[in-house]
Amino acid sequence: MKAYAALRHALLIATTLALTLPGLGHANARVGHVEAADQPLDKVLKLSAKQIAEKTDGRVEFSVFPSSQLGNARAMTEAVQLGMQDAVVVPAAFIGGFNPLVSILDIPYLIPTNDAQADALRKSEFGVALLDSFKEKGFEAVALWPGGFKHFTSNKKLEGIDDFKGQKFRIMDSRVLRAQFEAVGAQAMPIPFGDVYTSLQTGVVDGQENPLDSIARMKFHEVQKYLLLSAHGVVENVVLFSPTFWAGLSDQDKKIVRQVFVDNAVELARVKAENQKQALKEIETANLTINKLDDAQQQALREKMYPAARDAFLKQAGSQGQTLIDLYENVYSDITQ
Template sequence: MMKFYAAAFTAVIALCATAPAQAQTNLKWGHAYETSEPFHTESVWAAEEIEKRTNGRYKITVFPASQLGKENDLNQGLTLGSVDMIVSGSSFAARSYPPIGVTYYPYIFRNPDHLIAYTKSDVFKELAAGYEKASGHHIAAVTYYGTRHTTSNKPITSCDDMRGLKIRVPDVPAYLAMPRACGANTAPIAFAEVYLALQNGTVDAQENPLTTIEAKKFYEVQKNIVLTGHITDHVNTTIAGRRWAKLSDEDKKIFTEVTQEAAARATKIVQEREGALVQTFKDRGINVQEVDKAAFEQVVRAKVPLEEFGYKQADYDRIRAVQ
């Protein structure tokens, strides 16, 4: 009998030794950006850091370059359950809660520092809360994506030079404001297909930050970079509502702190890269053209007022007032 108990006790000890201390939850984190971009590298850092700070309770795999679908698919995936976390712009969040899209109205931000100050303001908190109530999903962090400029087959020195130009913009209302105010024709081609569209002449131009123009190699198929600076862009790290609701308060704190640290790291990288890229493009023989941004802004405000997109003047004014 004693031998039986001893054997049973040994078996229990062995089972406890081989069983994990606690169950591990596997999460999918998707985005549309290349592996060389900080939106990916810092997401990978964050995934590893969350696993470490939660003692392995969460294992997060990051899927770059639209592996889990294009940006619209990723946003839908938060609700459908095909993805747990994403990096995506407020332009897509605005499909669930239109007021948050006011941040894409051209020239609303003076510079990247103004954008970052906005992300710490009461107006941001209110807009993010409105999005969460409408969609169920939680914006955990915001990263500066870059200041959007225009690339083109032909030189552009003024708004009038864009008249009749066929330009690719994301399929989001506020992105249309500047091109349409200047008389361009817009084409909502998927991000992953832009290079080919430029190469085969489906479109004559596109607009993106300098870092994206570099990463996606648009400069190979466009010889002019026009520093229109029309949108100071950002992306959100968003967590699916069903996943956020299951996190303990302690884990919510960890996810928030880590994703915000990652956002700050990525923002710093983007700003540093932007600072060097103008000269890099010039060295490659690309025509980099300065323009009168105040003149562009004046045309946009006159021809495509923000109310046309359903945005609130009060939100615009509060964001402009952020210091």
């Protein structure tokens, strides 16, 4: 640990000196992500880079590397933590090992489907507190970016709460997601994303949960009979900067960079929504039975899933997690009234 701390300290000093020496006021950040080029996140990230360059008069520029060009999610996150990469936009589900508190985003029905309410939640004291929790882990977290709402698919009847009982669903390896399914009598099985199609096709699991664009891109609808439009969960991204890079920016430029990323969460949500509509059209060609939960059914499912998943989160997050949950529930109550 001492060697790690010394390395981080040395990198911080070196970067700060490099960016403050005469003639070296220009900062070019390398930012990576795992989505394919020209997908919604990549487009809005490049838009953000353009806006930041303009607003800082070219003092801060970004080079965007999509499709895991700089490594997978874990490798890029580690590189940012160590100051070897400047920034990463990474799904929260991939970085619970770096900051257990971010697993709060796995809780179903955490973020409202109403865009204005969702934006208010991200900008609230809850959102700020979640971002601030990354500081002690060696990151500067500047924004939460939407990645789309998740929906359920299955090869067995799936119309409402009672249909989950006895079914097997693929999940990412998460105690919170496991509790979500157990709350409605289903079994959860952690399976790597690349193996989901075959697992659905061969009956290892009955169903899965993902945003519509992920379902369409991975062709899950080809091996599923039912789609339940539930919008029960989110794939949320976190915009993380290396403290070594961040320390080299002026206070003015830090404010500009942070504000652009915060504001563009709205643009990303808009682009994602259009992407989801197109994905649904593609899924519909497979002749699945498609059902949609109404408001009453959504509330009933939330009342089952949310408490169980929240309690699973608190077991692993302790007192800090409780503080975050209290903040969230107060804000959620205010913005949804």
